[in-house]
Amino acid sequence: xxxMPDKKILHVVNISFVLPYYIGGQFDYFSDKGFKIYVAxxxxxxxxxxxxxxxxxxxxxxxxxxxxxxxxxxSIIKLRSKIKFENIDIVIGHTPKGAMIAMIASxxxxxxxxxxxxxxxxxxxxxxxxxxxxxxxxxxxxxxASKVVCVSDSVLQKSNVEHLNNPEKNILLxxxxxxxxxxxxxxxxxxxxxxxxxxxxxxxxxSDTQVIGYVGRLVNDxxxxxxxxxxxxxxxxxxxxxxxxxGPFEERDSIxxxxxxxxxxxxxxxxxxxxxxxxxxxxxxxxFILPSYREGFPTVVLEASxxxxxxxxxxxxxxxxxxxxxxxxxxxxxxxxELSSHIEKYILDRELAVQHGKNGRVFVLDNFRQEIIxxxxxxxxxxx
Numbered sequence: 001x002x003x004m005p006d007k008k009i010l011h012v013v014n015i016s017f018v019l020p021y022y023i024g025g026q027f028d029y030f031s032d033k034g035f036k037i038y039v040a041x042x043x044x045x046x047x048x049x050x051x052x053x054x055x056x057x058x059x060x061x062x063x064x065x066x067x068x069x070x071x072x073x074x075s076i077i078k079l080r081s082k083i084k085f086e087n088i089d090i091v092i093g094h095t096p097k098g099a100m101i102a103m104i105a106s107x108x109x110x111x112x113x114x115x116x117x118x119x120x121x122x123x124x125x126x127x128x129x130x131x132x133x134x135x136x137x138x139x140x141x142x143x144x145a146s147k148v149v150c151v152s153d154s155v156l157q158k159s160n161v162e163h164l165n166n167p168e169k170n171i172l173l174x175x176x177x178x179x180x181x182x183x184x185x186x187x188x189x190x191x192x193x194x195x196x197x198x199x200x201x202x203x204x205x206x207s208d209t210q211v212i213g214y215v216g217r218l219v220n221d222x223x224x225x226x227x228x229x230x231x232x233x234x235x236x237x238x239x240x241x242x243x244x245x246x247g248p249f250e251e252r253d254s255i256x257x258x259x260x261x262x263x264x265x266x267x268x269x270x271x272x273x274x275x276x277x278x279x280x281x282x283x284x285x286x287x288f289i290l291p292s293y294r295e296g297f298p299t300v301v302l303e304a305s306x307x308x309x310x311x312x313x314x315x316x317x318x319x320x321x322x323x324x325x326x327x328x329x330x331x332x333x334x335x336x337x338e339l340s341s342h343i344e345k346y347i348l349d350r351e352l353a354v355q356h357g358k359n360g361r362v363f364v365l366d367n368f369r370q371e372i373i374x375x376x377x378x379x380x381x382x383x384x
Contacts, residue, residue, distance in 0.1 A: 012102035016047035027054035079105035120296030180370030213285030223291030229336035305360030328360035
């Protein structure tokens with residue numbers, strides 16, 4: 001018999017579209033264990049629809065990504081009032097801005113369990129005053145939190161080295177991530193081959209074509225410029241290659257118009273735009289690549305590994321934790337020549353690519369299944 005709710009959890013994010021990735025199945029898992037769950041974020045139809053689907057209580061509150069002192073203060077006051085009125089036991093903040101507002105409001109409300117999920121360090125790729133400001137937000141949020149969940153070991157180590165908060169607050173859930181991976185969904189055994197084959201036909205991918213895949217936003221921080229330069233090197237040597245880019249262009253941190261034009265017009269590049277379900281797209285890839293400048297923990301790498309794809313990523317924060325070098329993938333500098341060399345290694349040695357893919361599946365099953373992470377959250381954060 002399901003027990004009555006004995007604790008109330010409030011998650012705070014800036015926009016609802018991150019909820020399936022940051023929390024997802026946790027809503028069901030912890031609701032079944034008797035927790036009552038609330039979510040505070042900017043209002044949207046998606047928030048309303050997703051709250052019905054996942055049975056949490058939505059609370060619409062304006063949380064802007066940019067600095068807006070008047071609006072931010074209003075949001076803090078409103079959130080503090082909600083926390084006190086609902087007698088919230090645990091407040092969990094995600095994203096730098098959402099977490100800052102969450103930690104200030106819950107601190108002022110007297111909430112004892114104030115948890116910040118540090119999903120990455122935005123200031124790493126910023127300079128000057130912006131870098132200083134972003135780092136101060138990290139420090140303030142970490143200072144007010146009672147626990148800081150660093151989503152990867154390299155984020156944890158950098159948090160300690162750069163004194164973002166008392167290191168005794170920092171914890172890592174198993175080997176990292178905030179939510180783990182649904183290894184049942186992201187499995188080659190669960191691929192619908194009819195869908196996979198129809199995608200290959202739709203995008204003109206021949207049986208002898210090798211597909212190098214990327215999933216994510218097409219922005220500077222993701223190393224898209226360097227990836228395109230690497231691609232230019234490769235297609236001068238090989239004619240049976242396709243670069244599959246699954247994700248949207250974005251205005252924030254936008255790549256240049258010349259690169260966008262090349263992506264849109266080059267015959268060897270497939271650009272899908274935003275896709276709601278990426279699982280079948282992994283099914284048409286032979287190699288996965290993420291040449292990112294910074295991550296918290298790149299979930300897409302774990303999804304690709306879970307789908308038995310060899311991975312090429314970088315030594316950047318977060319990325320370096322997502323593979324075992326020379327066992328599940330290859331680490332590269334963010335450099336066109338080195339990226340192209342690593343891709344070529346897998347192109348020429350398919351046996352190595354297959355073996356690294358199989359090793360990757362085992363790596364994810366052993367360390368990043370969502371049930372492992374959820375159990376860690378319960379033990380380390382909610383029941384202590």
